Amino acid sequence: MRILQVVPFYYPAEAFGGPVPVVGHISEELVRRGHEVIVYTTDAIDSSTRQKARYLEIRGVKVHYFRNWSNSLAWHRLFFAPGIVPQLRKEIRTYDVIHLQDYRTFQNIVVHHYAKKYGIPYVLQAHGSVGAFFQKGFLKRTFDTIWGRRILRDASKAIAVTKIEAEQLKNVGVSEDKIKIVPPGIDLSEFENLPQKGEFRSRYGLNSSQRIILYLGRIFRIKGLDLLAKAFSRLLGDVSDTQLVFVGPDDGYLPALKKLVKELRIEEEVLFTGPLYGKEKLEAYVDADVYVLPSSYEIFGLTVLEACACGTPVVVTEACGLADWVDQRAGFKVAHDEHRLQEAIGMLLTNEELRRQLGDRARELVREQFSWHKAAQQMEKIYTELLSSSSAAG
16 A cells, blocks of 8 residues: 655654654554555654755655744644645545544645545544644634534544544544544563663662652643642651652643642652653653553553553553553552542552552553554554445445
């Protein structure tokens, strides 16, 4: 098959996260399976591609970068790249299937127009962005009214990563028969040679007897970090010699979180490290006794899988898309409530054998269910079915 992936930004902007690692890993797996994969993207995140090249081949994937002109616009995430228009007009009939990554973008408007005109099937994967939540609700609703609902309606399939996202798609009008759940994977090779225990503790002056509760991710208000701080404050009365560690970049909530920590009088028991990457990030996972993701809204939760791959048991709220996968196998899911969170964390911290058992099962869960090979295999099946249906209709 000749497959077109359309994504707002791509390698070498992998550190930005979002859809980039998903598109990158699955595209590379599809190339290894014998398919030709082309990516249309912009230089919005990494403008160095303007000087380097407009076209690169990255690990077998052919990538076309188009100049992004929307950085100065009020809605910069539209990714206005008009250069895609003549390229798509010329090439679209050569593709067997198109995969739209992200939702509210200029590229999707253009692809929708030409895909419908020439009868090319396309798949939409919104990466949790179909709801008009939290920020720029008016602009999102405006996009949906003018273009978005038609893009959703005309998609051959819509990809969700969890049941939570599948429900979100149904709530905005996507029919259930069009929705496919394809969980992303993680690169298991990154977790084959883990750091020795104790390196994170040594780096930050924590002794071997201290229990560590870890959160790793953006310091953002919907992550439920206030809930975690309050649960930890209550827990200290029952479990002494415990440290709460927040790892990650500030996304606007750090001052408020530090203020809450001070009000709770737990500054001595809370450590803020800032963002950690590579080996230092793995050291944090390895030394943690429990990893906690207390989000009030979380489509997936990749950090949960990273913790599992390191053999660290997890506690997540029901709002986390991975909650049903990890509950009772890699850890616990709880209601978004500080008392329930306190109880689950306390149960793990006071039972070493339970932590070990759940940590071992967590590793198994990741290997069995969340490899990129499996994700690409599922996506390939969807593409093949669409191509067969399209050929039969033609």
